[in-house]
Amino acid sequence: MKEYAIINSRLPKVDAWAKVTGDARYTDDLTMPNMLYGALLQSPLAHAKIKRIDTSKAEKLPGVKDVVTAKEAGLVKYGVSPARYDETIFCDQKVRYIGDEIAAVAAVDLETALEAVSLIEVEYEELPLLLDPFEARKEGAIAIHDDFPNNICAEVHQEFGNVEEALKTCDYIRTDKFVNKKQDGAFLEPQSCIATYDLNGNLTLTSSTQTVHYVQRTVAMVLGLPIGKVRVTKPCVGGGFGPKASANTIELVASLLSMRTGRPVKMTFTREQVFQHSRARHQFFHELTTGVMKDGTLIALKNVCHMDGGAYSSFGIATVYYGGSLLGAPYKLPNMKYDGYRMYTNKPANGAQRGHGGVIARAAWEQQLDVIAEELGMDPLELRLKNMMKKGDVTCNDFNMSSFGMEECLEAIRDGSGWKEKKGKLPKGKGIGVACGFFVSGAGFPIYRSETFHSTAMIKLSEDGGTINLYTAAADIGQGSDTVLTMMAAEAIGVRYEDVRVSSGDTDFGVDLGAYSSRQTLMSGHAVKQAGEDVRNQVLEVLSRNLKIPVEDMDIKQGLIIFKKGKVDFSGLRSQYIKEHRGWVDAPSGDELTFKEAARVAYFEKGVVVGRGSYKPGDLGGKYKGAAVGTSPAYGCSAQVVEVSVDMDTGKITIDNMTDAHDCGFAINRTNVEGQMQGSLSMGVGEALYEEIKFDAKGRVVNPTFGEYRIPTALDMPNVNAIIIESNEPNGPWGAKEVGEGAIMPTIPAILNAIYDATGIRVRELPVTSERLFMAMKEKNKK
């Protein structure tokens, strides 16, 4: 493999010092002079008509600067997908879940704002509650949205090949059901924002978001501002995982309040409000029918999925497609049929979360494949190897696996975990399980139909040539994109890591669709690479003219100009540089011409030295309806082996070992890739064993805290053997593709398969709490 100076290494993150010392600033850490605090009035009822709103007492409270309802905010509809704009800033006629927004206050401090909210009087007329998605779609159920009389927010019907005919040819067919629970994204930083509307009519919104671009568009559209007048920027963000990938209520409300008061307005969610706003993993009800031949060859899959959508669409239109399109691969499967239904209910809206739409389908299917392997008398790992797709294969739904190290992943975890020595040989109460998965490396299309570039980048050299400024709108939300893009810029130009200064997450820096669908390393990376090469070429071209040496006879490495054909006399350049920078501490020295000196020459000729890069995917496969959800320039894939111990007398599960192999194409920062793998696994452990948002009969979330909504602690995670597989993706910068989400795909089913190996119990309902497993073991023992 080619040697690189910067990429493929383990350089520390650019923000490591700020993060570990606590110096990093998040939105709620920031204040503005003259800033007001906003607070929301939210519905205490899950389904009700609003008969009357009286804000007069709140308005009279000293310190209150503004009170707004739908009357002031207007009724412009918005959402995530233009096909389903079903939200307004505030509820007008009715409320649809506990937490639905009715009014907001801006006041001189938070105490006053909260007190004012408590003074707003609302008269409701309760409506029948729909908390169960199957009740919601029954004939005669009350419509949560008038335009959707049977509460079906979206349905998808797709067939590739001919499933019914194919099933007739199968030796073995089985059908299984699977269900998870509604989840929370469980990012540590609650959503927070500060809106500042200035006297020239410019709105600057600082927000904890994954996608400054989409927020900019939504805020401009809903508030009726020219898009050029809206700037959205993010400081450090403490995680997102999906729910922060679209505009939220407080971004719109704080902006509205700032426009009306002329003062900066800050709003921050409480943890309970995070749970109410939600937009995280749906509850899925899958019924999967898989047909195979005796030798284990997969022939057909029928997938019926019902989803509890909650009160609004959010990302749900994409989710209902992903619930089907992310099966099939990574196996060669010629026939696949999908029927997906997303229902409205009177619960917080569900949206996107790591592994969007595919995680629960994957858990259901990989467990079913394990059952099939057992029925056929095959090793489950062998069954997977047998059906594995290879580089260049295209799925029946037109996903082109332009690189695909699936086989390498499977072999790596087989050998890395000691699978052969352990499978079938562990004592009762100990188990080992395997599963695979794949994921898109960036959505092939923006969430709105557009010819837009997905990522742009700009690299500007300082006049002294010593600093390389990288500007990108990509969002580092903790996953490390600032580090990866800095490394890419340094590599592309040939300078040192510390010479590049990254500025990111700001709509003023360009267009970037943001941190979702595992897209930034590939897409933002392409733009940055291009911008870096542009700068490099510009500098070398000027230098070539100046020193009369052809460009191809020069190179840039570690911030030094390499003259391939031997020594060159650059003393003129050097003495001029030193003369111009007399008294400075960083005068160039040594036998080689520095990039700094070369860049200075470029500055003399051009004044401004700017490299430009922009990326959008080329033509992707799929002409069928819904092909836009799932097609991607590249696909990451992974395999995992999980080992568990089960306390047979309590049902308590301990994860002993996890061996994970992920094909990320090419690791730009190896430590960062491993970090994403470990983070995915940790999230998968939580979803498999603990996580569930619980509701009371009135539709209220009863566990909106990290005390009773459990994500794994450090004591619950085993050490992870993270193995990086590099398949050199032709559509990725330097061969790189995703790792951020795909790594979660095999985790849940690998755990389920290990639990079966330990106990003989197939659990088809998440989470597998100790109680659920214990009761299932008890039930089995009765028989």
Add this chain to the structure above:
Amino acid sequence: MHLLPKFDFYEPDSMAEACKVLAETKTEGKIIAGGTDIMVNMKKGLLSPKYLVSLAKIPGVSSIEPITGGIVIGPNLIVAKLIEFDLMRKKFNLLSKAASVLGSPLIRNRATIGGNIVTARPAADLPPPLMAMGARVVLMRKGKERELPLDDFFVGPGQTKIKPTEILVKIIVDDPPPFTGWDYVKLMHRNALEIAIVAVAVRITLDSPDGIIKDARVILSAVAAKAIHAVSAEKILIGEKPTAKLFARAASLASTDCTPITDIRGGAEYRCAMVETLTNRALSAALLQIKSK
């Protein structure tokens, strides 16, 4: 963000002064120790005392004093110290073990033993081992003390025998008699930051190294309105030779002694079954401890 309601804060420097201040607040004052419970409830709006009285400045409230035949623990001692102190780890390790599974390091560095007792949560971690050890609490009002066995202190969730203007000033724990073994077993969803699904504290004392059980205490937690004695289990243990069979019978009886509810952390049926499993394990561990001494 949740905000605290307004309140006045007192930090008296003697217990007598504390009693006086608390008496003056009538029923509108509350003692604050670590604040891990009261601050949360105040932020949620469930409690809004007009006055908070801290004991932190009073000498001796955060220490452990050895006395003849036992120790006196100050109510303001933070939970982390129950694990750190040599004396606790060596002689009263039942309490150390329970303390080590209470919340997280952050909580253990703030929460106090007194707070864990007085808040009277049915799943609190420290009352079961303290009851198993036969601890007594000393309460003070208007400068006068009274002593109560912890067994008689709890009434129900959040309810105790303490009067509104009374202060828990001491916890007294006797040295364990010879040939005593004990254990605290807590079933949790995850391995930290947990309130028990079910917890069991057990203490058995033999009359001689290979003798019969002279005294037995089996305390069940999170399966009733307060930590309770598994009375029928204790009854059949006393006077018998400790055997696996006896422990199994006692464990089975313990599961009939509890009255769990189904709540957010677990179902009643599961909890009953777990009482049996955990009691059996705790008894076996206690016996092993005696044998290995």
